[in-house]
Amino acid sequence: MKLRYFAWVRERVGKAEEDIDVPSGVATVGELITWLSGRGEEYAYAFDNPKVIRAAIDKTHVKPQASIATASEIAFFPPMTGG
Amino acid sequence: MTVTVRIQREPFDAAVEAKKLSGGRTDVGALVTFTGICRGNEGSEPIAALTLEHYPDMAEAEIERHVAEATGRWPLLGVTVIHRHGRIPPGEDIMMVATASSHREAAFAAAEFLMDYLKTRAPFWKQVEKADGKVWVEAKATDDAAAGRWAAPGKKHEAAE
Numbered sequence: 001m002k003l004r005y006f007a008w009v010r011e012r013v014g015k016a017e018e019d020i021d022v023p024s025g026v027a028t029v030g031e032l033i034t035w036l037s038g039r040g041e042e043y044a045y046a047f048d049n050p051k052v053i054r055a056a057i058d059k060t061h062v063k064p065q066a067s068i069a070t071a072s073e074i075a076f077f078p079p080m081t082g083g
Numbered sequence: 084m085t086v087t088v089r090i091q092r093e094p095f096d097a098a099v100e101a102k103k104l105s106g107g108r109t110d111v112g113a114l115v116t117f118t119g120i121c122r123g124n125e126g127s128e129p130i131a132a133l134t135l136e137h138y139p140d141m142a143e144a145e146i147e148r149h150v151a152e153a154t155g156r157w158p159l160l161g162v163t164v165i166h167r168h169g170r171i172p173p174g175e176d177i178m179m180v181a182t183a184s185s186h187r188e189a190a191f192a193a194a195e196f197l198m199d200y201l202k203t204r205a206p207f208w209k210q211v212e213k214a215d216g217k218v219w220v221e222a223k224a225t226d227d228a229a230a231g232r233w234a235a236p237g238k239k240h241e242a243a244e
Contacts, residue, residue, distance in 0.1 A: 060144075083207070
């Protein structure tokens with residue numbers, strides 16, 4: 001599964017994207033954030049306030065409860081400031 | 084119905100782009116254009132530039148979704164949204180929304196709706212460049228509130244959460 005990071009989430013994780021194998025017990029976006037936080041200090045720092053993290057699965061906004069079962073690309077980013 | 088959604092690095096000419104929605108036709112009675120411009124300050128501090136990061140492909144797809152919702156809600160004859168990314172100095176246009184309709188109510192409402200949705204849902208992130216470095220701009224609660232007022236009665240606004 002491809003993960004992408006933007007803005008300060010990208011800066012804290014230290015990379016813009018990566019391909020990872022997500023363990024079968026991780027079913028939702030929220031659970032993925034928890035699992036990622038345990039992968040290393042940089043991830044814990046990026047996700048230390050999960051409430052401000054937004055996510056998109058295959059380029060569509062999703063909520064934390066969304067299932068990741070059929071996702072090919074999941075992106076994590078802060079609240080948007082375009083416009 | 085003419086729909087144009089462009090994400091680009093280069094500057095654009097808002098007047099020229101807007102006129103494309105009414106040029107050569109006589110059914111457009113109302114043309115509304117909004118331009119978002121880079122200010123020279125953030126809060127009370129001067130800035131050297133804004134830098135916009137974006138999620139390619141998703142930015143276009145998300146704005147196209149907003150436009151589809153707008154054309155479903157209002158009788159529009161044309162919509163153009165252009166949004167830049169990259170480094171933008173003060174005084175330059177960052178983005179524009181233009182809406183065309185027979186009468187003004189739809190054109191005004193759709194333009195405001197598109198701006199309120201874009202502010203909270205289009206995947207762009209701004210950094211301000213100050214003398215001592217770059218700082219990420221924080222999203223505003225007032226933008227979420229503005230987007231929320233367009234929700235259909237009984238439905239909560241889906242502020243991408």
